[in-house]
Amino acid sequence: MFAFLPLATIAHQGDLTLVYERSGFLDTGSYAEAVWFCRRLSDLAPKRAKLISFGTSPEGRDMVALVVSKDGEFEPEQLSKSSRPLVYIENGIHSGEIEGKDATLILLRDILVGKKHEALLDAANLLVVPVFGLDAHERSSKYNRINQNGPREQGWRASGQNLNLNRDFIKADGGEMRAMIGLMHRFRPDFCFDNHTTDGANYPYQLHLGIPHWHTLDAGVAAWAAEMERAVTAQLEVDKLPNAPYFEFVGGSGAPEKGFAVDDFGPRYSTGYWAAMNRPSMLVETHMLKPYKERVDATYVTMVRTIEYVGAHAKELKAANAAADAAEASAAPGFKVTLTSHRTDAKRPFVFRGYEYKPYKSEVSGSMIPGWSDKPVEVKTTLLDTFEPGLTIAAPDAYAVPAPWVEAIDRLRLHGFKFSVLKTAMTDEFDAYRLDEVKFPTEPFESRFMPTYKAVAIRERRTLPPGTAIVPAAQVGLKLLMQMLEPAAPDSLAAWGFFNVVFERKEYFEDYAMEPIAAKMLASDSALKKEFEERLRDPAFAKNPRARLGFFYDRSPWADDHLNKYPVVRLDAKQLQVALGG
Incomplete structure (x- = not known):
């Protein structure tokens, strides 16, 4: 079980404390603080950490990442040859959901300065983006996340271009995303984190974890990810961090008795994009109603336990990734690629841990408003989490x-x-x-x-x-x-x-020009005439002179091919x- 140090204990680390810590774990710092903190770590541990710039945000801010390596190997070519997997950590793609930033910065400090988790550098090399949605991060307000319990101020969900960056991975319209994709393909990490806060109902779970092992992921990589999920989620329970899959109520009912369902995610999303790159990943979603410190701590522990697993199974992970890449590089014509997965109707038993549900009547909307007591309950229900190949x-x-x-x-x-x-x-x-x-x-x-x-x-x-x-x-x-x-x-x-x-x-016909051509086509082509007569059975088509002439125009040499x-x-x-x- 994890024990976290009080602020008084970490004060000896000099100026390496965060606004988060100095505020009694109620606030989060600016993007400038995150950059300064990473730069300070790289100055203090230059043989193990290097701060790099990989782009400029639409509002002109420098996009930075911290590369961490026990052997001082910071270049993509060096890292790709390392026996240690490269783990990518992404925070603040939705910058109102920012506990990942504070958790990651503290973890980096503990590894590089405090020596608390120095052994993690034997497990993996790290590529850390402290804040992805950095322009949105600076649109800070008390009123950005109505459903969320802290920090007291946080950033906005959408970028300065009003784009949700976690819908932008394929189309890459956002300036931040274009820079990020460049970073991804330069370094090609072996495993990826995306740290978030979830919305939804109230229940004891500290964490929801989305770990793809769908058919859109290479089979060998998916098998590795499934084993990792079983091991890490079990360890988190030992660490007193109740967790569940990243699920939704069946039919949006809000009723646990009706069951829960897990979705897959396409490549507009981070985890779906990484699946398309044949890389395993973890979506970390802490529970929005838990105090901010609990959410930071939960994210911290999740990263530690997962990186430990990655290191312990590094050989298998790198082999699965390499085999997936090799299969694509040597793909023969006709190589089958699964582009979507479909959830099946197969249900498995699932014990939902929740709170007693106590909705109440709204005087404003006139509807029943969800509510919960503090009384824990367990509901024996079902979970839909089995997929089959789609397209x-x-x-x-x-x-x-x-x-x-x-x-x-x-x-x-x-x-x-x-x-x-x-x-x-x-x-x-x-x-x-x-x-x-x-x-x-x-x-x-x-x-x-x-x-x-x-x-x-x-x-x-x-x-x-x-x-x-x-x-x-x-x-x-x-x-x-x-x-x-x-x-x-x-x-x-x-x-x-x-x-x-x-x-x-781009071109259109005049009725007077099309009429004689249509009449000639109708008279000379019996099959066309039969098709036209069948269309006339549609009353809307029969009553539309323009559509009737258009039928022939679309089948004429004048149509735009x-x-x-x-x-x-x-x-x-x-x-x-x-x-x-x-």
């Missing part, structure tokens, strides 16, 4: 992203993919997609209008212009590549609206060879 697609030999789609090509470059540039135009029959049944929302989500559609595989003749990006499938990151470029993937670039303009008509066509195509081996100039 699974065979990889092509390569993808071709035509030159005009510069925003998509920019994201491929940002996410670290290797590609060649087509030197001369190339015309051939390609595997491609048509996007049918297109619908748009009435409001944006994270700055983008996300269409829904049905991706229909087609084969048609197209010309790829010079400057087209030719992206081989056989490379590390294949799963992430397909998450981005397969339009049926829920977080693909197409789903995020990078190609929305293909749904826009690019409309609703996904610009990215899939190449076979022969086409890839031609594209590469072979």
